[in-house]
Amino acid sequence: MTLTSRIQNLMQALCQEFPERQDRLQLGFLAAINNESFYLYGRSGSGKNFMIGRLLSAFKKTRPLKIGTHLQERLENFEDYDFIWFKDFNPIDDITKDNVRHALQDRKNSTLILSSDVRPENAMGRADIADDITLTIYMPDNLSSDALCTLLQNYKLNDSFKVPEEYTISEEEKAAWADEIKKVTLSPDTMAIIGKLSELCIQNAIYVPISKWLSLANIARTIAFFNGRSETNFSDTLFLGTPIWGRSTSNNAIMESFNNIVKSVLLKDLAKVVETTYDAQALYRKVKGLLNSSNNLYETKEFNGGPCISYRITVAGEQVPLYVPLHFVETDEDFNPYNELRQVEKHVRCNYHGTSSCTISIDSAVKGIGLRNNNSRNGNNTPGKFEDFATLPTYILRENDPEVAKKKKTELEASQKEAQAQMEQQAKILRSLRDLYQSNKTFRNDLFCNLENFDKIQGDLSDIFNTINGVATKLKETLELYNTTARA
Numbered sequence: 094m095t096l097t098s099r100i101q102n103l104m105q106a107l108c109q110e111f112p113e114r115q116d117r118l119q120l121g122f123l124a125a126i127n128n129e130s131f132y133l134y135g136r137s138g139s140g141k142n143f144m145i146g147r148l149l150s151a152f153k154k155t156r157p158l159k160i161g162t163h164l165q166e167r168l169e170n171f172e173d174y175d176f177i178w179f180k181d182f183n184p185i186d187d188i189t190k191d192n193v194r195h196a197l198q199d200r201k202n203s204t205l206i207l208s209s210d211v212r213p214e215n216a217m218g219r220a221d222i223a224d225d226i227t228l229t230i231y232m233p234d235n236l237s238s239d240a241l242c243t244l245l246q247n248y249k250l251n252d253s254f255k256v257p258e259e260y261t262i263s264e265e266e267k268a269a270w271a272d273e274i275k276k277v278t279l280s281p282d283t284m285a286i287i288g289k290l291s292e293l294c295i296q297n298a299i300y301v302p303i304s305k306w307l308s309l310a311n312i313a314r315t316i317a318f319f320n321g322r323s324e325t326n327f328s329d330t331l332f333l334g335t336p337i338w339g340r341s342t343s344n345n346a347i348m349e350s351f352n353n354i355v356k357s358v359l360l361k362d363l364a365k366v367v368e369t370t371y372d373a374q375a376l377y378r379k380v381k382g383l384l385n386s387s388n389n390l391y392e393t394k395e396f397n398g399g400p401c402i403s404y405r406i407t408v409a410g411e412q413v414p415l416y417v418p419l420h421f422v423e424t425d426e427d428f429n430p431y432n433e434l435r436q437v438e439k440h441v442r443c444n445y446h447g448t449s450s451c452t453i454s455i456d457s458a459v460k461g462i463g464l465r466n467n468n469s470r471n472g473n474n475t476p477g478k479f480e481d482f483a484t485l486p487t488y489i490l491r492e493n494d495p496e497v498a499k500k501k502k503t504e505l506e507a508s509q510k511e512a513q514a515q516m517e518q519q520a521k522i523l524r525s526l527r528d529l530y531q532s533n534k535t536f537r538n539d540l541f542c543n544l545e546n547f548d549k550i551q552g553d554l555s556d557i558f559n560t561i562n563g564v565a566t567k568l569k570e571t572l573e574l575y576n577t578t579a580r581a
Contacts, residue, residue, distance in 0.1 A: 103260040112240035130205035135232025182209040184220035214340040277314035283325040297346045328536035331543035373567035386423040390494035409463035449487045454479040519565040
């Protein structure tokens with residue numbers, strides 16, 4: 094039996110009839126393997142004691158020290174125990190605080206467990222030990238109906254629970270594994286994720302001691318080790334995106350950004366693509382407009398970086414200028430023109446309907462107050478129902494102008510080259526995304542993989558793939574449009 098199979102069987106045995114808390118038990122196990130401390134938080138009846146009992150059963154000949162709430166003396170010889178458990182921890186007196194600090198300093202090769210229904214930030218803050226606890230593990234308040242029924246049906250089985258002897262871990266094995274775990278290399282992706290996470294903590298004033306970063310990195314190494322790998326990968330860090338950080342504000346800040354941090358590392362070679370997706374729809378509209386429009390030369394003026402048709406309309410007694418980009422003339426799509434502030438005027442909608450005359454519609458909400466009203470300018474009125482307002486012609490300087498025809502031909506040829514080049518680029522991106530997604534899939538079945546974060550990240554990669562695929566499809570339509578017209 095391989096080590097991975099053995100630990101997998103051990104985890105399955107420990108998690109038997111312990112529904113919807115398996116990931117919490119796994120975190121506790123990883124902490125215990127590395128002799129790290131953790132705070133187990135949950136309401137009364139949430140399964141804290143049950144979980145710790147299961148955790149202790151994973152090890153041979155354990156020497157646990159269980160400390161209750163009524164202790165009134167200072168304890169010594171913490172090094173004689175491999176588990177030190179402060180049950181129902183509540184630092185309401187100096188003796189309790191002193192014993193916990195003493196245990197943290199003198200425990201050597203033992204795991205310190207604090208279990209309580211007091212919120213971690215309150216309990217650890219009062220005891221002044223928040224920076225010394227490696228993990229915080231939250232027990233959920235409730236079970237789903239299916240999990241509850243299963244637990245009720247098999248509750249008596251828990252009385253006779255025992256982990257098969259061949260799966261349990263001896264003190265000698267644990268010590269030997271510690272040496273092997275140290276040899277596991279932290280991959281560049283792992284280092285990048287931890288680095289960006291550290292930057293996030295600095296930005297949000299979340300203090301994480303170096304000793305804690307070392308402990309968390311060692312847990313990532315442990316996950317890789319139990320999966321038979323000599324180097325970590327991104328999936329070994331996914332536990333960092335769970336509420337292990339003690340304070341709720343810290344948890345919220347880190348969990349909100351963690352998956353994006355992981356994606357930025359995985360997509361480091363495609364960062365520009367993800368940030369700015371190519372606008373294939375705009376190219377398609379441009380080519381369609383060039384192919385279907387006439388060669389007329391229209392009267393225009395330069396505005397907002399390009400040639401525009403200028404109109405003036407009167408709304409609520411005020412004359413208002415509007416500017417329509419030339420490329421919309423003779424097209425059949427709805428669009429918003431520019432106003433005199435060089436902004437898109439969302440309360441006006443235009444459409445040429447394939448002609449040179451512009452049909453203008455006005456948002457009914459501003460017809461009575463005008464487009465220059467503060468409410469209109471500040472966007473306080475969300476555009477609602479548009480009503481037909483006017484149809485205004487466009488002045489033609491020259492019909493079938495040869496210079497216009499020449500310019501359109503040049504633009505079409507440039508657009509065709511751009512579409513072809515982008516098709517090749519998007520195809521490369523799609524291949525890279527496909528390969529990344531497929532290579533990641535193998536990690537989903539790894540021991541200790543946080544499936545919630547893993548599936549979210551894979552789902553986001555799939556969404557990015559679909560977006561890029563949509564770009565490629567529109568580029569293909571653009572080339573087909575061009576080729577069909579050329580053949581005709």
